[in-house]
Amino acid sequence: MAVPSPLLRHPRRVPSGRRARTPSSLRHLGVASVTRHLRAVPRADLLIGLAIIALGTLEAFTVATEHGATETPELWWIGQALVTGVLVWYRRRSPVAVFILMILAQYVWHRQGYESCQTWQLASLLIVFHTVAAELPFKPGLAWAVTGVLVFDSGAVDHRWLPFDEVIFLTVIFGAAYLTGLAVHAYAARVHRLAAHTVQLERDRERQAAEAVARERTRIARELHDVVAHSVSMMVMQAGVLRRTGSASEEMLLGIERMGREAVDELRVMLGALRMPLDEAIPQPGLDLLSGMVSTLVSSGLRITLDTVGDPVRLPPGLDLSAYRIVQEALTNAVKHASESEIRITVTYHVDRVELEVLDGGGGAPSELSTGNGLVGMRERAALFGGRFEAGPRPEGGFRVHASLPISHQEVFADERIK
Numbered sequence: 001m002a003v004p005s006p007l008l009r010h011p012r013r014v015p016s017g018r019r020a021r022t023p024s025s026l027r028h029l030g031v032a033s034v035t036r037h038l039r040a041v042p043r044a045d046l047l048i049g050l051a052i053i054a055l056g057t058l059e060a061f062t063v064a065t066e067h068g069a070t071e072t073p074e075l076w077w078i079g080q081a082l083v084t085g086v087l088v089w090y091r092r093r094s095p096v097a098v099f100i101l102m103i104l105a106q107y108v109w110h111r112q113g114y115e116s117c118q119t120w121q122l123a124s125l126l127i128v129f130h131t132v133a134a135e136l137p138f139k140p141g142l143a144w145a146v147t148g149v150l151v152f153d154s155g156a157v158d159h160r161w162l163p164f165d166e167v168i169f170l171t172v173i174f175g176a177a178y179l180t181g182l183a184v185h186a187y188a189a190r191v192h193r194l195a196a197h198t199v200q201l202e203r204d205r206e207r208q209a210a211e212a213v214a215r216e217r218t219r220i221a222r223e224l225h226d227v228v229a230h231s232v233s234m235m236v237m238q239a240g241v242l243r244r245t246g247s248a249s250e251e252m253l254l255g256i257e258r259m260g261r262e263a264v265d266e267l268r269v270m271l272g273a274l275r276m277p278l279d280e281a282i283p284q285p286g287l288d289l290l291s292g293m294v295s296t297l298v299s300s301g302l303r304i305t306l307d308t309v310g311d312p313v314r315l316p317p318g319l320d321l322s323a324y325r326i327v328q329e330a331l332t333n334a335v336k337h338a339s340e341s342e343i344r345i346t347v348t349y350h351v352d353r354v355e356l357e358v359l360d361g362g363g364g365a366p367s368e369l370s371t372g373n374g375l376v377g378m379r380e381r382a383a384l385f386g387g388r389f390e391a392g393p394r395p396e397g398g399f400r401v402h403a404s405l406p407i408s409h410q411e412v413f414a415d416e417r418i419k
Contacts (some may be wrong), residue, residue, distance in 0.1 A: 041089045048127065049085035055120040056081020068114045077118075080105065084124050091128060095135045099128045099144055107157050115158070126177040133181025134188070141185070145178040258296055286320035287312070287347060287354075290327060294345065302335065303342040310349035315407065322381040323347075323356060323405055329374045330358035330391075330401035337362065341398065353387075353406045362398035378403065 041049075059067075060077035069077075084105065091098045102125060109121065117125075129148060133141045151157060152174065153167045162170075294306045315323065327345060334343045341361030348355040375391055378401070382389035387405040394400050 042092065045089050045092065049088040052088055052120050052124055053081050053085035055123070056084065056118070059118050059120065067116050067118060080109070081120060084120070088124060088127060091131045092135055095128070095131045096140075096144060099132050099148065102128045103148060103151060103157065110158050122173075126173065129174050129177040130181035130184075133178045134184040135181075138182075138185075141178075141182070145174070149174050254299070256300075284317055284321045285324050286315065286317070287323050287327070289324065290345070290347070293328070293331075297331075297335070304331070305342065305344045307344070307346045308349075309346065312349055313354075313407070315354065319354075319385055319405060319407070322385060323354060323403075326378045326381055326389075326401075326403050327356055327358060329378050330356075333374050333401070334358055334360035334399065337399065351407075353404050356401075356403045356405070358401040359394070360398045362393075 057078050060075065060081070061073040064072040064074035064077065084102070087098045087101055087105075106117070106121065106125065109117075129145055132144045132148075135141075136144070149171055152170050153162065155162050290306060294304050297304050327347070331343065331345065337360070344357075344359045346355075346357040346359075348357075378391070379389045382403045382405060385405050387403060389404075390400070390402045392400060
């Protein structure tokens, strides 16, 4: 039976997407792998390792006989220096493994019959003692450092009893190297704590900023509600009277115009406040403007009476604004629901508090303009300053709104919160 010649066989095909690796490509991959590993080594460790390799090579060519070699140069020392330099490169990744290997390398050195230690070897040992303290937690680092000192002081590396002065020398230099590493470890831990604290402070600052924005949005929404609800309700009410009576008196038309202008002005102030720096004061109304507001409504045909009991005192801006808004909202509700009945506003000044009361006789139908936020907003304003708020129907008919706001130094801080 004839066997086909191997030359006639089809060549083995390489699967699509893969290429056969030639020796040149394998060499390229090897170089790339080495380069990648070297880039991963910290630059300081890379320079230290290169310095150890250079120093070991220099001693191999200059002072080999002074350390017990038969001749200079001693070329195999270059290989040992190269291995030591590579170990130093990876001392941070595996500090314990490098520490043990360095002690074993020193043991092998002395087993070759050399009694003295070269300069680059001593420098490498000091570096690894420093590393176990700098890279390891305190207890494991201390344990390894003490073990290393005892190994050298006991003569286990040299296979001889060391003189007392040499024991002291090795203990001092290795202990000093360990202490420098411990100082670096403590500094790194402190930097880490400060960085974590800084991150936490930044998170707290962002959270406080978000809370401040939310509070400001709530305040602006409350102010806009009070301004728009009062002015628009007054204009709608007066326009309704004109529609029902069919008589357009000049005073009512002027009142509607004045209300519209006031609403636009207050809205302009509120919206302009959004573009003002936070440290600039925003002009705010107070109880001193109640008389003007009542006069405008009275000129429109409403029956409103304003009474002031006691000597008016200067209130903190925040308290003064809240008191004005409470009366304004209560008056708006009274006008919407009281029909033609009389509305009475009473502002009473006491030594420690100011009391606000708005009474109406009722008799009107529920208004479609009510948003349901009026009583809630008045209650929140009173609670902001630690005051009391009451609202409800009167036994004889109508509705009563009463607020008592304390006057004390606390209002100053409350005023800062609402700004």
